[in-house]
Amino acid sequence: MKQLGPLDVVDVFAYTVVLGLFVQFFPAVITESFLITLLTAVLLKVVLEAVVWAKTRLLQRLRSGQPGPRRAVSAAMLLLVLPGSKFLVLELTAVVFRGSVHLGGFFLVTALIVVLMLARAGTRRFLEPRPGPGTAVADPGEG
Template sequence: MPTKQPAIRAVDLADVLAYLVVLGLYVQFFPNVISESFSLTLLTAILMKLALEIITWAKKRTLQRLRRADSVLARLISIGTLVLLLPGSKFAILWLTEFVFGGAVKLGGFFAVTLLIVVLMLSRAAVRRVLGEKL
């Protein structure tokens, strides 16, 4: 009988913890990044985990399609999709945060959220590298 993979993996919890730390530091050091409570920061970290997983999946799929494209039109469509995904994902995260939390959580503007996402992805990679096979 095949083993069922748990709904929440250890690596997912490690990602959320890394995101929570980064978001907490952003709230502390950047005045335009606001979270009204620790609970909202935790929920924002979980929301960011979900959103970044979906965005990362979409970008990987688009890159796969670009590499496998056998016509100029297919390549252009894949490149156009990437061009829309890169800045569009930042706007999607800003909109999603506003939609879910209203004014209780603000991630700053486009450039602040871009820097935040870069730092989140770097912290995620660092945590995964440190914990490596233990996850």
């Protein structure tokens, strides 16, 4: 089991901002309060982590080079997971928040997930440690 870290908190904050922007600019996306928006961002984080994990595992199985039925089953499961994840997000928010959250339809949720993943990648890239000014990099030829 993965331990939660600072990047997970940053992801939730980025998801909260993106979800807030979707509520602002798309009338079909509705959350009743900031707390519900924050809780929805946490739910989206959990669901998207699970979906990314499942997609990664399925892609590993496809690339493993095993012939025949196992590869076909992995490909079929991947084709089901891709659109199925959007329906999972819609259904979970409907069940968990009982009408307090409406994420629009399939296409709006797809756009939301794409923007969430881009925001996640962007914030992680922004926070990635870089050598700063005055940081000496050791030359392997010296010594």
